[in-house]
Structure formats: C-alpha cells, structure tokens
Amino acid sequence: MTTPTTSSAFLREKKEEGWNRPPIMEPDGEAELLEVAMGPHHPSTHGVFRMDVALDGERVIRLKPVFGYLHRNHEKIAEGTSFLASMPYTDRLDYFCSLTNNWAYALAVEKLTGQEVPERAEHIRVLLAEFTRIQNHASAIGFLIQEMGASGTPLMYAFKAREKILDLFESLTGSRMMCNYMRFGGCRVDITPAWIDAARKVVAGLPGFVDEFENLLSGNEILMARCQGIGILRPELAINAGVTGPMLRGSGVNYDIRKVDHYGIYDRFQFRVPLGDHGDVFDRYMVRILEMRESIGILNQALKEIPGGPIMDPKSKIRGFRPKSGEAYGRIEAPKGELGFYLISDGGPNPYRYRVRPPSLINLTVLEDMCLGTNIADVVLIFGSVDIVLGEVDR
Amino acid sequence: MKTIEEIMAAIEAAIPGAQVEIVPNPSPSAQHSLRLDHGHAMQVAEFLRDDADLALDFLSNVTGVDWPDKEITEKVKVTRTVTKTVEGIEQQVEETVEEPRKRTEPGCLEAVYHLFSMSKKHGPVILRMRTANRTDQVEMPSLTPIWRAAEFQEREIFDLYGIVFSGHPDLRRLLMWDEFKDHPMRRDYVDPDDYEYEPTPHDSVLARAAAHKAATECIAPEGTVAGK
Numbered sequence: 001m002t003t004p005t006t007s008s009a010f011l012r013e014k015k016e017e018g019w020n021r022p023p024i025m026e027p028d029g030e031a032e033l034l035e036v037a038m039g040p041h042h043p044s045t046h047g048v049f050r051m052d053v054a055l056d057g058e059r060v061i062r063l064k065p066v067f068g069y070l071h072r073n074h075e076k077i078a079e080g081t082s083f084l085a086s087m088p089y090t091d092r093l094d095y096f097c098s099l100t101n102n103w104a105y106a107l108a109v110e111k112l113t114g115q116e117v118p119e120r121a122e123h124i125r126v127l128l129a130e131f132t133r134i135q136n137h138a139s140a141i142g143f144l145i146q147e148m149g150a151s152g153t154p155l156m157y158a159f160k161a162r163e164k165i166l167d168l169f170e171s172l173t174g175s176r177m178m179c180n181y182m183r184f185g186g187c188r189v190d191i192t193p194a195w196i197d198a199a200r201k202v203v204a205g206l207p208g209f210v211d212e213f214e215n216l217l218s219g220n221e222i223l224m225a226r227c228q229g230i231g232i233l234r235p236e237l238a239i240n241a242g243v244t245g246p247m248l249r250g251s252g253v254n255y256d257i258r259k260v261d262h263y264g265i266y267d268r269f270q271f272r273v274p275l276g277d278h279g280d281v282f283d284r285y286m287v288r289i290l291e292m293r294e295s296i297g298i299l300n301q302a303l304k305e306i307p308g309g310p311i312m313d314p315k316s317k318i319r320g321f322r323p324k325s326g327e328a329y330g331r332i333e334a335p336k337g338e339l340g341f342y343l344i345s346d347g348g349p350n351p352y353r354y355r356v357r358p359p360s361l362i363n364l365t366v367l368e369d370m371c372l373g374t375n376i377a378d379v380v381l382i383f384g385s386v387d388i389v390l391g392e393v394d395r
Numbered sequence: 396m397k398t399i400e401e402i403m404a405a406i407e408a409a410i411p412g413a414q415v416e417i418v419p420n421p422s423p424s425a426q427h428s429l430r431l432d433h434g435h436a437m438q439v440a441e442f443l444r445d446d447a448d449l450a451l452d453f454l455s456n457v458t459g460v461d462w463p464d465k466e467i468t469e470k471v472k473v474t475r476t477v478t479k480t481v482e483g484i485e486q487q488v489e490e491t492v493e494e495p496r497k498r499t500e501p502g503c504l505e506a507v508y509h510l511f512s513m514s515k516k517h518g519p520v521i522l523r524m525r526t527a528n529r530t531d532q533v534e535m536p537s538l539t540p541i542w543r544a545a546e547f548q549e550r551e552i553f554d555l556y557g558i559v560f561s562g563h564p565d566l567r568r569l570l571m572w573d574e575f576k577d578h579p580m581r582r583d584y585v586d587p588d589d590y591e592y593e594p595t596p597h598d599s600v601l602a603r604a605a606a607h608k609a610a611t612e613c614i615a616p617e618g619t620v621a622g623k
Contacts, residue, residue: 020543021564047583067547068570073555076580114423239452239513242544253455255513326422328457329509329519340456342509345422357456357509365546 015271020240022368027056036376040069044147044380047390051367051379059374063368069359070394078354083109083321086354088180093356094392095177096136099128099169100334102182107263108330108341113323115185121311122265124187126302127199128179129264129332130295133168134206135162136215136335137246137288137295144285145217147384148226154217161209165200171195185316196306203299210292218289228283229371231382236280241365245337247386250287251279257333264332269298281385288387322349336360336387356395359389396517397448399427405446410438412416418523428507428521433536436524437562440541441519443510454542456509459550459556461581463529464502471496502529504558508538509546526558529581537563555580 027033039050048069054062059189078086090105092099103125110117116123142158166176172187172195173179217223218372232245235251248255256273258266274290276283323345331340337359344353363386372378397405406429413435418428431439443451470493479488504526511518526533537543537560544621549560550569557578560566568575577584 020540068568068572071570073579111424112422237543240543241546242454242542244455253513255516260516268497290456324422326420326424327426328422328424329521330427331455338455340509342456342458342507344460353458355456355458362544365543 014245015329020237022372025061025372026107027061028059031056034060038379039066044383046143046388049388049390049393051383053379055369055376056229058377059164060371060374060376060379063371063379064241065364065367067394072157072395074395075354075356079351082349083184083323083351086351087182088178090356091178091180093220093358093395094334094336094339094360094389094390095391096100096139097132097180097335098177098179099132100332100339102179103264104330104332104339105341106182106184107332108328108343109184109323111328111330112326112343112345115182115316116313117186117264118310118313119265119307120190120309123302123306124191124311125182125264126266126269127299128169128172128181130298130302131165131199131202133295133335134292135165136387137292138162138209140335141213141217141285141288144281144381144384144387145223147380153295154213157209157213157216161206161213164205168195168199168202171198183312183316184321187311190311191306196303199299200214200303203296203303206296206299210289210296214289218286224282224284226378226381227280228302229280229282230374230378231281231385232279233366233370237366237369238279242362243337243366244359245333245335245363246284246291246385247337247363248289249273250276251283252276257331257338260327261331263330269301271295271298284385320349322347327353331357333387334359336392337363356392358392358395360386360390360392361394364388366392396515399429399520402443402449402520403429405440405449406439409446410435411440413439426519426521428523430523430525433524433534436522436536436538437541440522440538443522444541448515449520450512450514451510451518453511453513454538454544455511455519455550456507457487457538457545458509459552459558459580460505460507461529461556462502462505463582465500466497467500468495468497470494503527504529504533504556506535506549506552506558511601533557534559534561536561537566539563543585554578557581585595 016201034055034056036053037050038053039045050066052064052066061183074089078089086350087102087105090101138158138161142155145154146152169179170176173181174189233251235253238248238251239253252275253271254275259273271294274287276287325345325347327341327344329342331338338357339359341358342355343351346352367383367386370382399417403417406413406415416430418430420427428564443449472491473494474489474491476487479486479492506524508522510520510522524535526535535558537549539549540562547569549563550567552558553560553566554568554571555578
C-alpha cells in the first residue's frame with residue numbers, strides 16, 4: 001500500500017521568515033482559504049508547470065511552484081555520452097533559443113580546453129545570437145499579451161517576424177528550431193553571400209516590425225491598466241535571488257553579461273542596456289521591446305563587414321575529443337537570463353559532471369514574492385512576464 | 396579583482412578559526428576554488444557578500460558533484476631481507492621490491508557555489524563544501540539564508556544527490572516526485588526496470604483475489620467442475 005499523498009505543497013512547508021523570504025500573509029477575517037492547483041494543464045503555464053495557490057476570495061495568500069513534469073535528467077544523459085553528442089541535446093533545453101544554448105555550451109567547453117574561435121565564427125555567433133534574442137523577445141511579448149486576453153492577434157504579429165528569422169536559421173543550419181549549429185572552436189557550416197544578403201533584408205524589415213508592434217501595444221490603455229504596478233520586484237531581492245536577464249534589468253539593475261564578461265566579440269559593438277524604473281510587468285515588457293531595438297543595432301553593425309577566414313579552429317579535434325582533467329564554468333547572456341554550463345572533466349571522453357544553470361528556473365524563485373496580495377488573474381500575467389520555457393526549467 | 400590567495404587571506408583575517416583551502420584547477424580556465432569547513436561556512440558566506448571589496452552579492456550557480464569511493468592501486472616500495480646465493484655463498488641481502496597495493500579512498504558528496512558581484516562586476520569566486528561520506532553523514536549548512544538564489548538549486552541537489560542542507564527553509568524534492576526513494580544523479584544509481592510501476596491500492600485486491608482463486612482450486616467440493 002502506498003502512503004497517502006497530498007496534492008498540496010503547503011502541508012509540508014515550514015513557516016520561516018527572514019529578510020529575503022516571502023512574507024507570510026494572513027487572510028482577512030475568518031475567510032476560508034481556497035486551494036487551487038493551477039496547472040499542470042492550465043493554458044497559461046506554457047507547458048506543464050503547476051502553481052499551488054491559496055486564495056482568500058480572489059487574493060493570493062500563498063503560492064508554491066511545483067516542478068518536474070518535464071524532467072528527463074538531461075544532466076545524467078549528458079554525463080553518459082561524449083562532449084559533442086550533448087550539443088544537439090542542448091537545443092531541447094530552451095527550444096525557442098537553441099542557438100544561444102549551443103553557444104553557452106561551446107563556450108564552456110572552449111574554456112575547459114583553451115580552444116580559440118576564429119574571427120569569422122565569432123561574427124556568425126553574434127549574428128545568430130542577436131537574431132535569437134529578437135525572436136524570443138517578440139514571442140515572449142506575444143504570449144504575455146495573449147495571456148492578458150488578446151487572443152492570438154499580437155502573438156501572430158510576433159510570429160510573422162519570427163518566421164522570417166527562422167527561415168534564415170533553416171537555410172543556414174537545416175532546422176528551424178533544433179539548429180545544432182555551434183561546435184567547440186567554431187561553427188558547423190559557413191555562411192554564404194546569399195545568406196548574408198537575405199539576413200540584411202530581414203534586418204532592414206525588423207525596425208518596422210518593432211514600430212508596428214509598439215504602436216499597437218505600448219500606449220494601449222488595457223495593457224497599461226493591467227501591467228503597470230503589478231508584480232513589482234525590488235532590485236535588492238532580484239539580486240539576492242539570482243534573477244537575471246530582462247527581469248533583472250526591468251528592476252533597474254544594470255547587469256548584462258555581454259557588457260560584463262565581453263565574451264565572444266561583444267566589446268566591439270556599440271549598444272546600450274535598457275533599464276526599468278519600477279520593476280513591474282510593464283517595465284519588463286518595455287525592457288524587452290528596447291532590447292529588440294538594441295539587438296537590431298548590433299545586427300546592423302555586425303552585418304556591415306564580416307571578416308573572411310576559417311570558421312573552425314584548425315587545431316580543434318572533433319573525433320577522440322578528451323579534455324584534460326579540470327573544470328570550467330562558462331556563461332552567456334541568453335535571451336531569458338544567464339545561461340551557464342559547468343563542466344568537470346576527468347580526462348575521459350565524457351564529461352564527469354555536466355551542469356546547466358537554467359535562467360528560467362532561477363527566475364521563478366521570486367514568483368511567490370511578486371504574486372502575493374495580487375488577484376489570481378494577475379498571477380497569469382506576472383508568470384507570463386517572467387518568460388520561461390519548461391524544457392529548461394525541468395531539464 | 397583579488398586573487399584567490401588574497402581572498403583566502405581576507406577570509407582568514409576576518410573570521411578567526413575558518414579553515415579555508417585552495418582547490419587548484421589545472422584546466423586552461425584556471426578557475427580555482429576555495430573549500431570551506433561546515434562550521435564557519437555561513438560566516439564566510441556572509442563576509443563574502445557584505446565585504447566592501449568583494450561584494451559577491453550574486454550567487455549564480457549551485458551544483459552537486461558525486462565522488463564515489465575510489466579503489467586506487469598503487470605501487471609501494473617495500474624493503475625486505477632475502478636469502479640469496481651470491482657467488483656460491485648464501486647471503487642475507489636487503490632488496491627493494493615494488494608491490495602493488497590497493498587502498499580505498501572514501502567518497503563524498505560535494506556542493507559547488509559560483510559567486511559573482513553585480514555591483515563590482517567581477518567573478519567568479521567558487522566555493523566548495525564536502526560531506527563526510529555518501530551514506531549517513533550527508534549534512535551540510537545551507538547558504539539559502541545568505542543568497543536566496545540557492546533555494547531551488549539546493550532543493551535540486553537534495554533531490555538528485557541526497558545532500559541534506561541544514562537551515563534550508565523549505566527542503567523538499569524539486570524535480571522527482573515526493574515518494575521517490577533514490578537520488579538519480581549519483582553515479583552508482585541503477586535505473587528501475589519499469590519506470591511506470593506504481594504500487595496501487597488495487598495490488599492488495601488482486602493479491603486477495605489470487606489467494607482466493609488458489610484456495611478454491613485446492614479444496615473444491617465434489618460435484619463441481621474443479622472437483623472431478
């Protein structure tokens with residue numbers, strides 16, 4: 001016989017409060033709390049994610065996220081296979097941004113082995129990463145507005161622009177979403193002049209798309225009424241809870257790993273880091289819009305002149321790849337936040353330890369703090385503004 | 396940023412009695428780390444976060460690593476006296492021989508913390524802590540009270556490696572379900588044959604039915620089909 005299980009996470013929760021803990025809220029009067037399991041099949045959860053919510057009327061008193069519905073132990077699988085064989089699997093983490101996932105993993109391995117990346121390959125990586133950022137932010141905003149109730153229309157505008165970028169990915173890598181493109185010490189295939197022309201054409205159309213998107217949304221009365229002043233995240237808590245990406249910058253903390261680490265060749269490009277003032281849902285929306293504009297600027301600079309030369313480090317090995325024993329942590333500014341890979345090698349063909357630092361999971365640490373005291377309808381919106389992909393949360 | 400030796404010296408000056416040890420990293424990344432003792436880990440972490448020079452306010456990554464018991468075969472030089480015949484005369488001669496010897500290095504579980512600074516924009520500083528063994532003494536102080544970022548990641552390590560973080564406010568399994576028994580990221584973990592198997596209340600019903608069937612077959616009364 002099994003021991004009886006409870007669906008609610010609250011029963012086992014110990015009540016402890018500290019300066020960085022979510023406050024413990026009490027219901028008004030003698031109201032009876034309603035416990036709702038939002039998910040794993042709630043349409044707003046972008047996949048299989050559950051929030052156990054305790055409600056006093058419509059007000060959220062407690063909220064506990066429940067993970068693991070998409071857990072396939074990616075790290076264990078990667079430890080049982082060679083370094084290179086994990087590369088296509090990283091596409092499946094955050095399936096919206098497979099190219100940045102590839103880059104983060106390649107960067108960690110390059111740090112572990114000390115490989116150099118040729119100039120041309122670095123340029124291609126920046127191009128693809130910024131394209132990925134634009135299409136991720138566009139669809140993240142599209143999904144956010146859809147959760148507000150604008151069924152489909154803004155999302156279709158976002159997907160219209162995304163589709164053009166995915167066409168570029170497909171013609172270069174052979175796949176729209178599962179690109180499997182970067183390699184340790186370079187990239188898999190070279191870009192052609194025809195591809196560069198096509199990319200220039202797409203980039204030329206992107207400012208028009210962002211303008212149109214913003215004309216439709218930014219001044220919209222319903223969007224402002226729903227988004228402004230809810231889901232406020234204080235910058236001190238955001239830093240302490242390890243929140244990264246547009247969420248952190250929406251709270252006004254100036255931290256962009258492209259600017260801090262200068263990985264790749266990001267120190268050669270001029271771009272600004274947009275910051276929010278209030279740390280609410282609207283600021284996160286606005287930071288994403290502005291980041292798209294900055295990414296278009298980076299793309300224009302990168303497409304001006306692409307240096308020639310090889311796209312792979314001639315010394316890098318593909319077969320019989322055995323890094324010397326040691327460890328390395330490599331991280332990049334992925335569209336959702338800091339994506340890091342931590343690798344330990346024991347000199348064998350497989351990584352001894354392979355760890356993904358998932359931005360989506362760690363950004364959800366503050367979900368309860370942002371949702372407490374708001375209406376249940378706003379929980380959907382706050383959750384949408386975090387911008388997660390469950391493939392990365394559960395790994 | 397300070398070098399790892401300077402950080403160690405700063406910690407030892409600020410917290411008397413803290414045992415800090417540098418773990419060198421031979422790879423080209425040269426990301427060396429500091430191993431902390433359990434007793435002073437919280438104080439050291441608080442110092443690293445609040446110190447004006449270091450200001451490591453951002454805990455990026457928390458990882459578990461499993462180091463199983465290792466059997467090491469090494470050659471040991473042994474000197475012993477042997478009787479040998481040298482030039483026709485029996486003599487006692489001292490001789491040095493290499494003998495293979497096996498010893499077991501006890502394993503442990505390790506947690507690795509990657510720290511950065513958002514205000515000073517430097518990093519990483521890497522902290523490590525080890526448990527006493529892999530079976531019964533798997534406690535370790537939790538750093539969640541210092542950095543909230545460790546909350547879910549320490550829960551994940553508890554889930555997948557089985558390190559018990561004392562002082563964690565809400566230590567439950569994160570990814571596996573609550574009734575799950577083992578820790579899948581350990582290196583000696585064996586997958587179950589049937590992932591879908593779940594004991595259900597109907598198991599006991601089926602067992603009773605099987606017992607009932609067996610009983611009726613044995614002592615079937617005469618005249619029935621089974622009794623012929």
